[in-house]
Amino acid sequence: MIRLKNLRKNYQTAAGVVKALDSIDLEIKKGEFIVLRGPSGSGKTTLLMALAGMQRPTSGSIYISKENIYQMTIPARAKFRAENIGFVFQMFHLVPYLNVIENVALARGALSSALDKPGAKELLRSFGMEHRIFHKPAQLSAGEKQRTAIARALFNHPQIILADEPTGNLDPENALAVLGYLTDFQSAGGTVIIATHQPVAKEMADRIISLNAGRIRDES
Amino acid sequence: MTMVTLIFKEILHRKVNFLLSVLAVITAAALFVVFFTTGEASDRETKRIMRDMGFNLRIIPEKTDMYTFWSTGYSEFTMDKEYVDRFAKLKGFSYTHLVATLQKKTRWQGMDVILTGMLPEVLPLDKRLQKPMTFSVKKGNVYLGFQLAQNLGIKKGDQIDVLGKSLKVKECLSQSGNNDDIRIYGHLEDIQDILNLPGQINEIKALECLCLIESSKVENDMLTVASRELAQVLPNAKVVLIKSIAEVRQKQRAMMQAYLGLIIPFVVVVCGAWIAVLTMINTRKRRQEVGLMRALGYNAGRIGLLFLGKSVVIGLLGAVAGFIAGTALALYFGPDIFKVTAKALKPEYILLKWSLIVAPVFAAVSSFIPVTIAIGRDPADTLREQ
Numbered sequence: 001m002i003r004l005k006n007l008r009k010n011y012q013t014a015a016g017v018v019k020a021l022d023s024i025d026l027e028i029k030k031g032e033f034i035v036l037r038g039p040s041g042s043g044k045t046t047l048l049m050a051l052a053g054m055q056r057p058t059s060g061s062i063y064i065s066k067e068n069i070y071q072m073t074i075p076a077r078a079k080f081r082a083e084n085i086g087f088v089f090q091m092f093h094l095v096p097y098l099n100v101i102e103n104v105a106l107a108r109g110a111l112s113s114a115l116d117k118p119g120a121k122e123l124l125r126s127f128g129m130e131h132r133i134f135h136k137p138a139q140l141s142a143g144e145k146q147r148t149a150i151a152r153a154l155f156n157h158p159q160i161i162l163a164d165e166p167t168g169n170l171d172p173e174n175a176l177a178v179l180g181y182l183t184d185f186q187s188a189g190g191t192v193i194i195a196t197h198q199p200v201a202k203e204m205a206d207r208i209i210s211l212n213a214g215r216i217r218d219e220s
Numbered sequence: 221m222t223m224v225t226l227i228f229k230e231i232l233h234r235k236v237n238f239l240l241s242v243l244a245v246i247t248a249a250a251l252f253v254v255f256f257t258t259g260e261a262s263d264r265e266t267k268r269i270m271r272d273m274g275f276n277l278r279i280i281p282e283k284t285d286m287y288t289f290w291s292t293g294y295s296e297f298t299m300d301k302e303y304v305d306r307f308a309k310l311k312g313f314s315y316t317h318l319v320a321t322l323q324k325k326t327r328w329q330g331m332d333v334i335l336t337g338m339l340p341e342v343l344p345l346d347k348r349l350q351k352p353m354t355f356s357v358k359k360g361n362v363y364l365g366f367q368l369a370q371n372l373g374i375k376k377g378d379q380i381d382v383l384g385k386s387l388k389v390k391e392c393l394s395q396s397g398n399n400d401d402i403r404i405y406g407h408l409e410d411i412q413d414i415l416n417l418p419g420q421i422n423e424i425k426a427l428e429c430l431c432l433i434e435s436s437k438v439e440n441d442m443l444t445v446a447s448r449e450l451a452q453v454l455p456n457a458k459v460v461l462i463k464s465i466a467e468v469r470q471k472q473r474a475m476m477q478a479y480l481g482l483i484i485p486f487v488v489v490v491c492g493a494w495i496a497v498l499t500m501i502n503t504r505k506r507r508q509e510v511g512l513m514r515a516l517g518y519n520a521g522r523i524g525l526l527f528l529g530k531s532v533v534i535g536l537l538g539a540v541a542g543f544i545a546g547t548a549l550a551l552y553f554g555p556d557i558f559k560v561t562a563k564a565l566k567p568e569y570i571l572l573k574w575s576l577i578v579a580p581v582f583a584a585v586s587s588f589i590p591v592t593i594a595i596g597r598d599p600a601d602t603l604r605e606q
Contacts, residue, residue: 045604046600049600049603049604052515054514054515054598054599054600054603055598055600074519074520075519075520075521078514078517078518078519079517079519080517081515081516081517082516082517082518083517085517087515087516089603093508093509093511093512093515093603095509095512096233097229097230097232097233097234098226098229102229106226106513106516107516107517109223109226109516109518109522110513110516110517110518110519110522111517152516156517
C-alpha cells in the first residue's frame, strides 16, 4: 500500500514560490490502477517523481509498504526503487548505444553487477519484440520504443509501475497496446499509477484522480 | 553484459569524443616520454659538451709568463709550427677546430697594432664538410680590424705596406668591440716573414676538444689529463683551459631546463583542461542517461564508475599510444639532436609502466569535477528536460 500524508512540493522561481504539490493526502491499495489527470503544470509529474523517490518533497511523507521512503538514505532509496518501482516515461529514455535487449537488461544492473540478458529475452518475447532485440533505439518505431521501455520497467518484477504520459507519443493503436501491458501488470497483482490524457484509460482505471494547481480536485 | 561492456559500448557510440580525449592523453604522455627518453642522452650529451667545453684549449709555449700572457693576450715566446700537425695527429684527442696563430703587438703607421698570422683552420678528417669557425686569409692578403681601417681611411682592395711587405686589403672587418679592432690578420707565413719568425707560432686554439683518454674522469681533472698527455708530444708547450664558454653553456643549460620545467606543466594542465571539457560535453550529452540510471535505481557511485571507468580506458589507451609515439619521436629525432650520445637513446620501458599508472589517474582526475556535477544533478529535473 502507498500512503501520502500532507505532501507538499514547492519550487522557488524568479517569480516567487510555485506550489507544485499542495497538501496531498492519498492512499493507494496494492493492485490498484490509478489514473492521474489534470492540465499541464497541475503536479502530475511531480507527484510521480516524488512517489518514485526521485524528488524529495518540501514537506509531508510517502510510505510505500510501510517504509517512509524519504527517511531512507539515498543509496537505500535507490535500491528500494530498483526492487519495487518501475518507471515508464513519455520520451522512452532508451540508452542510444544499447540494443533492445541490453536496454531492458540495464534495469537489472542496478541490483547486480551482471545484466541478465536471457531473462530480458524472455520478457521481450512476451512483448512481441523478439525480432528486434538486437536493434538500437534509433532503428525502432515509437511503439516499439515504448514496449521496450515497459519491458525494462517490468524486468525487476516491481510492485509498482509509475507511468508519465506513456502514450503521449504513440498512435492510438500503440497507445492501446501500452495500456494493455499495464493492465496485464495490474492483473498480475501490480499497482499502476499513470498520468495520461488517453480517454480509454478511464475504462481501465480503478480510480481517477484529478489534479489542479498541485491539489487533488476530484477523485472518482 | 557488465559495466565494462557498457563503458565500451558508449565509447564505440561516441567515438569522436573518445578519440579527442585519448589524443589529449597521448599528447601529455608522449611529451613526458620524449622528455624522459631523451633525458639520459641529454644528460650525457650535456656532460660531454661541458667536458668538451672544458677542453677548449689554448696551447702556448711553455716558457710563457702567464701575467704577461693575460695582460697582452698572447705569448711573447714562440713554438714550432709543426706542433699543429703533431696535435692534429695525436691519438686519444678529438677536436672540431684547430687554429694556429702567431701574434705580436707592434707599431704601424703611428698606431699600436696586433699582427696576427693565421694558418687555415685545421678540421678533423671526419668533419671536413663543416664550416670553419674563423675566416682564413690567403697569402698576400690581409683582413684589417675596424678601428685601423677607420682611423687610417683604408678601404677594401687597397694595397698597404706592412713593415716592408706589400699586402692587399681583402676585407675591412666590422666592429668587434675588442682588440680584434686593432688587428691585422694575415696568412701565417706572411706574418712570420714580417716578424722574422719563420716556422714559428705562439698559440694553437683547439676548440671542442674531446679527450678520449680516461674519459671517466670528471671535468675538473681534465686539465691535468690534457697537460700530461700533451706534454709527451708537445714538450715545449703548456695548456690553458678556456672555462668561460663552459660557464655560459652551463647557464644556457640551466635556462633550458627551467624553460622545459615551465612548458611541461603548462602542457599537462592544458591537456587536463582539454579532457575536462570533453568530459563535460560527454556528460552533458548523457544527462538523460544519467537521469534514467538514477531512475532505475543505480546509485551515484556506480554511475560515476561508468564515467571514471571510461576515463581510465582513455588513460590506459593514451598511455600506451603516448609511450609508442613519444618513444618513436625520441628515437627518430633524438639522434639528430644528441649526436654524440645518440646510442644512449633507447626505449625506456619503465616509462610505459609509469604512463600506465599516471595517465589513467590523470584522465580520471581531469574528469572528476564534470562527472561529479553530472551525477549530482537531480534526476527528476534531468528527466523532465524532454
